[in-house]
Amino acid sequence: MKIGVVIFPGSNCDRDLIRVLNDYTSQPILELWHKDTDLQGCTHIFLPGGFTYGDYLRTGAIAKLSPIMESVKNHANAGGFVMGICNGFQILCESGLLPGALLRNTNRQFICENVYLKPGSNQTAINKSLDTEKTYCIPIAHGEGRFYCDESTHAELMNNNQIIFRYADANGNVNDSTNPNGSIDNIAGICNEGKNVFGMMPHPERAYSDFLLNTDGKSFFNSLFDVN
Amino acid sequence: MQHQPATIDQAKQLGLLEEEYHKICDILGRQPNFTEVSIFSVMWSEHCSYKNSIVWLKTLPKEGTKMLAEAGEENAGLVDIGGGLACCFKIESHNHPSAIEPYQGAATGVGGINRDIFSMGARPIAQLNSLRFGNINSDRTKWLVKGVVKGIGDYGNAFGIPTVGGEVYFDDCYEQNNLVNAMSVGIVEVGKSVSAAAGPAGNPVYIFGSATGKDGIHGAAFASKDMSEDSINDLPSVQVGDPFWEKLILEATMEIIETGAVVGMQDMGAAGITCSTSEMSAKTGVGMDVWLDKVPMRQADMKSWELLLSESQERMLVVVEKGKEKLLEAVFEKWDLTYAQIAMVTDTGRVRYFMGDVLEADIPAESLVLGGGAPVYHRTWKEPQYFKEIEKFNLSDIADVSLSEAKEVAMQLSSLPNIASKKWIYRQYDSMVGTINESTNLPSDAAVVKILDTEKSLALTVDCNSRYIYADPSKGTQIAVAEAARNIRCSGGVPTAITNCLNFGNPYNEEVYFQFKNAIEGMGIACRKFDTPVTGGNVSFYNQSTSGLAVYPTPTIGMVGIIESPNHRLSIPFQTKGAAIVLLGKPENDLGSSQYLAKLKNIEYSPCPSFDLDAEYRLHQVLGNLAGASVVESVHDISEGGLFVACLESAMSGNLGFDICTDKQYRLDSYLFGESQSRVVVSLAAEKVQALEAICSNHGVPMLRIGTVTAADSVIVNGENWGNVNTFAHGYSHSIGTALES
Numbered sequence: 001m002k003i004g005v006v007i008f009p010g011s012n013c014d015r016d017l018i019r020v021l022n023d024y025t026s027q028p029i030l031e032l033w034h035k036d037t038d039l040q041g042c043t044h045i046f047l048p049g050g051f052t053y054g055d056y057l058r059t060g061a062i063a064k065l066s067p068i069m070e071s072v073k074n075h076a077n078a079g080g081f082v083m084g085i086c087n088g089f090q091i092l093c094e095s096g097l098l099p100g101a102l103l104r105n106t107n108r109q110f111i112c113e114n115v116y117l118k119p120g121s122n123q124t125a126i127n128k129s130l131d132t133e134k135t136y137c138i139p140i141a142h143g144e145g146r147f148y149c150d151e152s153t154h155a156e157l158m159n160n161n162q163i164i165f166r167y168a169d170a171n172g173n174v175n176d177s178t179n180p181n182g183s184i185d186n187i188a189g190i191c192n193e194g195k196n197v198f199g200m201m202p203h204p205e206r207a208y209s210d211f212l213l214n215t216d217g218k219s220f221f222n223s224l225f226d227v228n
Numbered sequence: 229m230q231h232q233p234a235t236i237d238q239a240k241q242l243g244l245l246e247e248e249y250h251k252i253c254d255i256l257g258r259q260p261n262f263t264e265v266s267i268f269s270v271m272w273s274e275h276c277s278y279k280n281s282i283v284w285l286k287t288l289p290k291e292g293t294k295m296l297a298e299a300g301e302e303n304a305g306l307v308d309i310g311g312g313l314a315c316c317f318k319i320e321s322h323n324h325p326s327a328i329e330p331y332q333g334a335a336t337g338v339g340g341i342n343r344d345i346f347s348m349g350a351r352p353i354a355q356l357n358s359l360r361f362g363n364i365n366s367d368r369t370k371w372l373v374k375g376v377v378k379g380i381g382d383y384g385n386a387f388g389i390p391t392v393g394g395e396v397y398f399d400d401c402y403e404q405n406n407l408v409n410a411m412s413v414g415i416v417e418v419g420k421s422v423s424a425a426a427g428p429a430g431n432p433v434y435i436f437g438s439a440t441g442k443d444g445i446h447g448a449a450f451a452s453k454d455m456s457e458d459s460i461n462d463l464p465s466v467q468v469g470d471p472f473w474e475k476l477i478l479e480a481t482m483e484i485i486e487t488g489a490v491v492g493m494q495d496m497g498a499a500g501i502t503c504s505t506s507e508m509s510a511k512t513g514v515g516m517d518v519w520l521d522k523v524p525m526r527q528a529d530m531k532s533w534e535l536l537l538s539e540s541q542e543r544m545l546v547v548v549e550k551g552k553e554k555l556l557e558a559v560f561e562k563w564d565l566t567y568a569q570i571a572m573v574t575d576t577g578r579v580r581y582f583m584g585d586v587l588e589a590d591i592p593a594e595s596l597v598l599g600g601g602a603p604v605y606h607r608t609w610k611e612p613q614y615f616k617e618i619e620k621f622n623l624s625d626i627a628d629v630s631l632s633e634a635k636e637v638a639m640q641l642s643s644l645p646n647i648a649s650k651k652w653i654y655r656q657y658d659s660m661v662g663t664i665n666e667s668t669n670l671p672s673d674a675a676v677v678k679i680l681d682t683e684k685s686l687a688l689t690v691d692c693n694s695r696y697i698y699a700d701p702s703k704g705t706q707i708a709v710a711e712a713a714r715n716i717r718c719s720g721g722v723p724t725a726i727t728n729c730l731n732f733g734n735p736y737n738e739e740v741y742f743q744f745k746n747a748i749e750g751m752g753i754a755c756r757k758f759d760t761p762v763t764g765g766n767v768s769f770y771n772q773s774t775s776g777l778a779v780y781p782t783p784t785i786g787m788v789g790i791i792e793s794p795n796h797r798l799s800i801p802f803q804t805k806g807a808a809i810v811l812l813g814k815p816e817n818d819l820g821s822s823q824y825l826a827k828l829k830n831i832e833y834s835p836c837p838s839f840d841l842d843a844e845y846r847l848h849q850v851l852g853n854l855a856g857a858s859v860v861e862s863v864h865d866i867s868e869g870g871l872f873v874a875c876l877e878s879a880m881s882g883n884l885g886f887d888i889c890t891d892k893q894y895r896l897d898s899y900l901f902g903e904s905q906s907r908v909v910v911s912l913a914a915e916k917v918q919a920l921e922a923i924c925s926n927h928g929v930p931m932l933r934i935g936t937v938t939a940a941d942s943v944i945v946n947g948e949n950w951g952n953v954n955t956f957a958h959g960y961s962h963s964i965g966t967a968l969e970s
Binding site: 009010012013015016019049050051053054055056109110111112113114139141143203205206208209211212213214 | 472475476656658660678680685
């Protein structure tokens with residue numbers, strides 16, 4: 001396993017993510033510069049959060065044109081692992097690697113707070129070892145996190161267990177009152193049909209360290225990397 | 229010099245005094261031209277020169293064992309936090325731009341203060357802000373709050389540094405002159421910080437970051453005059469921010485420092501190229517030849533004075549060791565930054581600005597800067613007239629409340645904008661990026677951020693109850709410092725040093741100057757007592773409308789403290805049902821300048837709350853003993869809203885309730901809602917009360933058991949059940965959002 005984190009201009013969660021990923025491999029985490037095209041043999045590619053290109057034009061709209069994204073697409077289309085968090089998720093949707101789009105939050109404000117996530121299934125790498133009856137406290141921090149897709153896409157996502165997380169309350173209730181940004185079906189994260197490309201708006205890397213008094217995100221990474 | 233001399237009238241139009249014009253003639257040995265007068269006008273503005281404040285600022289304590297840079301010597305303060313690390317921090321105002329264009333004004337304030345930090349080689353790790361607005365129900369205030377908050381959020385969030393703390397007040401005196409003070413805190417290895425020095429003659433000087441446009445021209449001069457209806461004509465003085473560029477510049481700055489080729493660096497804030505080139509030259513005792521035509525420009529045909537005075541954002545000036553230019557250029561290319569060599573260090577001691585072959589301005593660098601030739605004024609003062617109104621205040625004129633009235637007051641107080649939760653505001657700030665904010669899941673009176681890979685954390689706070697300072701500038705400012713230090717202590721930290729943001733009215737108004745002088749005296753007294761030297765900061769005068777109404781004197785204190793280890797941490801939430809609630813410090817019959825009096829009784833003039841600096845100091849020693857002692861479960865200082873609100877906040881954050889009894893020796897209103905100082909509410913297991921008593925008696929701090937932590941279904945005062953905590957929590961949590969969105 002070789003892990004790479006793509007650094008775009010404006011990425012700002014790259015360091016946080018790398019700190020976490022360092023716990024899962026003895027090899028150095030490779031920082032993949034957006035202008036490069038060589039993935040340097042990475043098996044696992046992460047797109048971190050941030051404001052690539054200042055979110056100008058549209059979130060992720062310019063980053064998808066970065067040279068490295070062609071290689072990321074090829075990697076994904078060959079079944080390789082790719083995961084985007086927050087802005088990374090937005091870039092994956094813009095690139096067409098994930099269906100749907102992320103629109104402005106319904107309250108038209110940036111929202112940063114802890115939310116509770118309920119696994120949509122236990123059929124993918126990131127939620128296979130999670131308890132689908134439990135909720136996980138994970139922070140969000142975004143202005144454009146409202147997941148949107150058409151009805152047929154939504155049906156496919158459901159039928160194929162591609163909805164990896166939904167916004168809930170601590171008790172696992174999923175409804176409008178537990179939906180922070182207006183996402184369709186409270187969707188907080190999805191994967192592609194092949195279940196090798198993942199995107200989520202919440203930040204599991206921000207719920208990882210003991211001193212933050214919230215380590216719920218650790219379960220997600222443990223699930224991804226088969227650590228018990 | 230080829231250009232026509234500028235007239236006295238032109239100089240006056242740029243904000244210079246007649247005597248200052250003559251002084252310029254003396255310095256140059258001739259009459260200045262328009263470009264030169266423009267340069268002097270910004271460099272000698274209050275914003276850059278501190279000409280009306282420096283006499284008093286020099287009285288503040290600057291010495292300390294942990295100080296690594298003296299106040300005023302660098303772009304920001306630098307203190308040793310142990311383990312080979314230093315903390316770099318500073319607070320700065322962006323009041324005037326924010327009053328006209330709240331979004332950009334606030335955004336560029338955030339950008340500017342962060343550049344001050346990373347231009348010293350420190351990577352910012354946390355941001356705070358202190359905001360003041362007028363009446364929350366006025367349309368102007370709603371517009372300002374929404375704009376300022378979105379400006380701070382959009383800039384800080386994209387820049388990617390967490391906003392971890394702050395304060396927000398609403399008072400009528402800020403209706404026209406809202407205040408926006410932004411603080412940034414960074415970390416750098418000791419010995420690796422970068423100075424604003426120029427080095428020897430021959431060193432090339434680069435500008436990098438954004439191209440230069442016409443925005444913000446005369447911004448520093450704009451910040452140095454009263455606000456009026458015509459201020460809207462100053463809109464071109466407001467700069468436009470681009471956090472994406474700032475982020476690129478941050479990363480590039482960190483990388484060029486790593487090359488070892490950087491001699492010195494300064495960000496471009498007020499007065500842009502002028503200020504950075506002259507200050508860096510004067511600091512090193514050298515000169516610079518600057519070719520303005522080489523500056524990357526955003527638009528064609530910019531005049532020399534426009535290039536010199538532009539406050540276009542996200543620009544840096546860096547002096548490079550001669551021969552190592554390519555090392556820096558490679559980094560700038562990597563980050564796609566605009567850059568150019570625009571100057572060369574000389575041994576002339578003069579800053580000379582050229583357009584092509586034409587010398588546009590030629591001035592001794594030293595003559596422009598604070599501590600050099602900039603004017604220094606001793607202003608006169610007189611005691612404010614309104615003090616007479618305060619003297620008339622008599623507490624016995626106000627009827628005490630009954631227990632049932634007290635419940636009503638408690639309900640109203642907990643929804644007051646100055647007391648209620650600021651969540652509507654801070655939810656729009658990314659407070660968690662960087663994964664170091666320890667306050668997210670466990671709040672303390674100060675924000676707590678982890679210093680990664682160490683045992684330590686920083687405790688950070690901004691504090692200023694300006695109503696107290698209005699009532700008594702010296703004592704009120706002592707309280708501001710004391711409260712900041714208390715907040716750090718209540719988080720388990722040791723107060724280390726402060727930065728200040730001094731927001732006042734027009735210094736030529738003698739009553740305003742009285743407030744300023746006394747506030748500085750009070751600050752000095754308190755900073756000496758708590759051993760928290762002043763590392764620097766910013767003066768913002770002229771927060772006054774032309775109608776004559778000045779803001780309350782608002783010397784905001786930004787304080788940094790060190791929490792030595794995780795087990796020293798103290799926090800606000802009640803932890804255990806049945807725990808004893810204990811008041812540390814002495815109750816007083818005192819409602820002076822309380823939110824209860826000001827907002828619910830509409831009494832504008834009442835004395836500053838009672839405050840004894842020695843008693844405060846002793847309380848801090850007790851709190852210092854409690855850090856790491858595993859005696860108390862919660863600690864929360866008593867501030868706006870008094871004892872009741874302190875208990876309510878500990879209850880709400882712990883999802884518990886409380887049952888307290890007051891003392892008949894004291895008025896019920898002052899016991900519950902008075903804001904007399906040097907008091908803290910703690911909760912602890914009953915069997916630990918004795919241990920607490922021992923610590924308190926050691927330091928001569930009075931303590932009194934006042935009640936018990938209960939389940940969240942009850943708030944009981946003197947045996948009367950006032951309902952469950954949610955009854956109060958609803959108004960507390962939602963009143964600000966409801967008011968702003970109505």
